[in-house]
Amino acid sequence: MSKGTPYKEALARFQQVHGTAHELPDTSVDVDALLRDHHPDHLGGSIVDLEVGANRGERCHRQLADMLQSNARIDEADLAGAKTVETDVLIIGGGGAGCAAALTAAKEGARVILTTKLRLGDSNTVMAEGGIQASIDKDDTPQIHYDDTLRGGHNLADKDLVAKMVLDGPDVIRWLIKQGMQFDVDEFGDLLTRRAGGTTADRVVYFRDYTGLEMMRVLRESVLNREIEVWHYSPAVELLSDEQGHCAGAVITDLKKRRNVLVKAKSVIMATGGIGRMHLNAFPTSNHFGATGDGLVLTYRLGAQLRDLDSFQYHPSGLAYPHHLAGTLITEGVRSAGAQMINAEGQRFVDELKPRDHVSSAIIRECAEGRGVDAGESGIGIWLDTPGLDLRNPGIINKRFPKLVQLGKKSGIDPAKTPLLIYPTLHYQNGGVVIDENGQTTVPNLYCVGEVSGGLHGKNRMMGNALLEIISFGRRAGHVAAQSGYQRRHNKVSIAHLGPMQRDLTLAKMPMDLQGPMLFPDYAKFDSDAEYEGLRKTRNREEE
Ligand SMILES: Cc1cc2nc3c(=O)[nH]c(=O)nc-3n(C[C@H](O)[C@H](O)[C@H](O)COP(=O)(O)OP(=O)(O)OC[C@H]3O[C@@H](n4cnc5c(N)ncnc54)[C@H](O)[C@@H]3O)c2cc1C
Numbered sequence: 206m207s208k209g210t211p212y213k214e215a216l217a218r219f220q221q222v223h224g225t226a227h228e229l230p231d232t233s234v235d236v237d238a239l240l241r242d243h244h245p246d247h248l249g250g251s252i253v254d255l256e257v258g259a260n261r262g263e264r265c266h267r268q269l270a271d272m273l274q275s276n277a278r279i280d281e282a283d284l285a286g287a288k289t290v291e292t293d294v295l296i297i298g299g300g301g302a303g304c305a306a307a308l309t310a311a312k313e314g315a316r317v318i319l320t321t322k323l324r325l326g327d328s329n330t331v332m333a334e335g336g337i338q339a340s341i342d343k344d345d346t347p348q349i350h351y352d353d354t355l356r357g358g359h360n361l362a363d364k365d366l367v368a369k370m371v372l373d374g375p376d377v378i379r380w381l382i383k384q385g386m387q388f389d390v391d392e393f394g395d396l397l398t399r400r401a402g403g404t405t406a407d408r409v410v411y412f413r414d415y416t417g418l419e420m421m422r423v424l425r426e427s428v429l430n431r432e433i434e435v436w437h438y439s440p441a442v443e444l445l446s447d448e449q450g451h452c453a454g455a456v457i458t459d460l461k462k463r464r465n466v467l468v469k470a471k472s473v474i475m476a477t478g479g480i481g482r483m484h485l486n487a488f489p490t491s492n493h494f495g496a497t498g499d500g501l502v503l504t505y506r507l508g509a510q511l512r513d514l515d516s517f518q519y520h521p522s523g524l525a526y527p528h529h530l531a532g533t534l535i536t537e538g539v540r541s542a543g544a545q546m547i548n549a550e551g552q553r554f555v556d557e558l559k560p561r562d563h564v565s566s567a568i569i570r571e572c573a574e575g576r577g578v579d580a581g582e583s584g585i586g587i588w589l590d591t592p593g594l595d596l597r598n599p600g601i602i603n604k605r606f607p608k609l610v611q612l613g614k615k616s617g618i619d620p621a622k623t624p625l626l627i628y629p630t631l632h633y634q635n636g637g638v639v640i641d642e643n644g645q646t647t648v649p650n651l652y653c654v655g656e657v658s659g660g661l662h663g664k665n666r667m668m669g670n671a672l673l674e675i676i677s678f679g680r681r682a683g684h685v686a687a688q689s690g691y692q693r694r695h696n697k698v699s700i701a702h703l704g705p706m707q708r709d710l711t712l713a714k715m716p717m718d719l720q721g722p723m724l725f726p727d728y729a730k731f732d733s734d735a736e737y738e739g740l741r742k743t744r745n746r747e748e749e
Contacts, residue, residue, distance in 0.1 A: 209577035209585050210549035212526070212626070216578075219588055219624055222551040224596060229553050236563055243566040243573065245486045245519050245629070252515050257709040258505050259647070265514035268483050272498055273505045273514075274710060275721035277703050278442050279456060279465065284700070287456075289467040292318045292434075294686045295455060297441045297500070298476035300328030301417070301672065302655025304424035305679025306474045306644075306686070307433050313687035317433045318468060320457050322440040322477075322495045322724065326425045329478050329493055329656065330675065333417025334536035334608060335401070336409035337381075337676075338669030339374030342398050345406040347371040353404040354670060357560050358635075358663020361513070366660045369642045370670070373677040378410060381676065384423040388412050389605075399541045401668035403560035409669040414536050414608040420672065439466075440499065440724055443703070444473065444507045444651070447696040452507060452651035454698055469698055472650050472686035475500040476679065479634040479656040482726040485517055488631040489532025494729055499722035500657035504638050506706050510647045512659040513636025518666055521546075521564040523630020525586030527616055532630040535589060535609060537561070537668045542601060544594040547624070548576040548587050562665045565629040572628070580626055588624035595621040633671065635662050644682030650691055652682040 209215070241247050246266075253267045257274055265273065294310040296303045299321030307319045319325070340350040350371040355362055378396070382388070388410050389397045398407040412419040428435065438460040445454040445467065454469040477500030481492025490496070505511060522535040540546070540557040546564075548554050548571045555567035568587055571577055577585040591609070595602050602621045603610060613620040637659030644652040655675040662670060710717060 209572060209575060209579040212578055212580045215549040216623070218549070218551050219547060223592055227545055227547060227553045227590070227593070229556060232555050239566045239570065240562055243569040244562055245488065245569070246516055248486055251486055256713040256715065257706065259508055259510045260514065263514065266485055266517065268485050269480065269498060269501070269514060271719060272483070272502050272721045272723060274713075274715050275502065275719040276707065276710065276717045277506070277700070278720045278722070279700070280703075281700065283465055284456065284467065287465045287467050289469060290318070291469045292316050293471050293689070294474060294683070295320070295468050295470035295472070296474045296476060297455060298478060298655070299325040299435070300476060300478050300655065300675070301330035301420060301424060302675035302679040303474070303476035304428050305676045306476060306654055306683035308424070308427055308431065309680045309683025310687040311431050311433050313684060315687035318436065318470075319428065319433055320436040320439045320441060320468070322438070322499075324437050325428065325435050326421045327493060327495060328421065329496055330417050330672070331421040332491070332493060332534070333420070333672055334414045334534060335538040335541070335668045336399065336411030336416045337378070337672035338401060338408045338667070339378045339410060339673060340371065340406070340408055341375050341378060341396060341410065342407055345408055347374065349406055350374065350408060353406070354667060355663070357403045357667040358665050361663035363660035365642060366640070369681070370661060370674055370677045374673055377673055377676045380680070381420065381423070384427050386412070386419055386423045399538055400558065401541065402537055402558045402564065403667055409538070409541070411538065414538055414606045416672065441503060442722065443700050444503050445469065445698040445700065446507060446702040447698055450508065450702060451649040453696055456700065467698070471689040471691040472652060474644065474652040474654060474682050474686055475504055475638070475657055476653075476655045477657050481631050483723070484726070485631055488519065488629070489523060490631040491520060491523060491532055491534035492632070494725060497723040497725060498634075499724060500653065501637065502722040504646060504648070504651065504653060507648050507651065507702050509651065510639040511637065512639050513664060516635040516664040517631065518561055518633035518635055519565045519629035520632035521561055521568055521629055522589055522627045524612065524616070524625060525628040526580040526583040526626040528583040530612070530616055531583060533612060534630060534632070535612065535625060535627060536606070539589065539591065539594065539606060539609060542594060542605065543597060545590045546587055546627075547590050549578045550576055560665055560667065568627070568629055578626055583626070584628065586626040586628040589627045590624050591620040592622055592624060633666055635659070635664055635666055640678070642681065643685040644678050645685065650689065652686055654678040654682045
């Protein structure tokens, strides 16, 4: 990548043009060529063909392929003497999708256990900022929402799933309000809306710039106030199968007591979220520590079909400076409110509200071609002109974007006065596990909801559709999973499905020393070295 203009010099140039109108130059480009030349999904060597499993022969990001084709963390010996617990519905993952599913299944009368890797609510959901899409505006309709979503995803989304999601939209907002969620409203009490990049209507409802925190607050409280058993610090490390190869529960590792528990369930709902902490292509990420793709690995081993494994979202506005906050998200809501992006030469270079893949690729192009701002150790980026936004709308940053103000304090930068340096950050997994309209996967009794699932966003997600998806499909799966007539008691459960997978890995000469699921990134801190070792205890079993 070419070096850009040094930070101080570029900042001085920015200050000189601050306050003048920045016209958008002619930005008509061949979008396909822009993506092909600059989007990280197209970086040379980052895509491989899978060699084993239900998606054998299909394209997949190299680092994800390694995990999908990794060896299990446990074997039969780890289950000897393990306690067995039974439930109707086992939910794996304590973010928004898992909670929505748990609340719905419990309301239907099912006995529910929700197990989660960290604490309930430690998730990507709690970090969501910009808002949630639903066609509630008088000038908007589910049809327009549907068209926007398909176009944004390059017409590669599953049309039936998108139709279900957009039709659920208004009722999802009603349901969230009934749970106690607050949204920003005007002086008449009507919900305020903002526009998401690439869409044609103001459709995103929000609460300040911490919509996810507010959503997770009410979901968490609702779950804790019901008869739902919640297990903290208890990741699923493998699924259980019956003699037909159907899903029959999961093996859970209690991180505190360092022991495995078998949960036999009539239905399992996987809601483990995304994979940002795999740091694909060495990008920083906006995601929480638990976003390590565990659900993809576990469902794939049981034979589930996945899709779009070569498509990831790099959000345009990840903080690039200072270095220790690299990758932290600045919501698209700031651009939606009117913030422009300026390169080191003091010029705009892209319509800021184009779809995210387009905007991110344009930023990467500016930096690659020498028009970026060089922040030394922090790398390179371009300006998000928050001072210009505040100049045109006095006080908007303090009023509408408190989380941004907080981020500014952590960075030692007042965003109302000084622009923030941004560069794309690994944000979202566009694809995932293939599901039907109720979250049912290709494996009987196994459901997937939320970011772990695929199909709703094609090859590019739009702001606000993930929060809609998790509630829409969380509720759908919770409802259907609770009706399961599966006779768990009559079935012998095991991890026997690992056998054929391991045989295929051996035949394909895959390295057997890498173990999955990943659970935590290597640099994650634990209370003690012993606890850290506990997580990795099986890595070199043969050598021990
Ligand atoms: C910074 C940020 C801002 C965002 N802003 C928006 C926005 O404004 N609008 C929008 O629509 N979307 C937004 N998104 C995306 C959206 O928040 C997520 O896609 C969505 O919330 C995912 O919900 P989920 O329930 O599927 O996963 P999560 O909320 O991530 O929950 C997954 C849960 O599963 C747990 N887990 C993981 N592995 C295991 C395991 N092995 N066993 C047990 N538990 C496990 C995790 O610890 C976590 O609790 C944003 C994302 C981020 C990171």
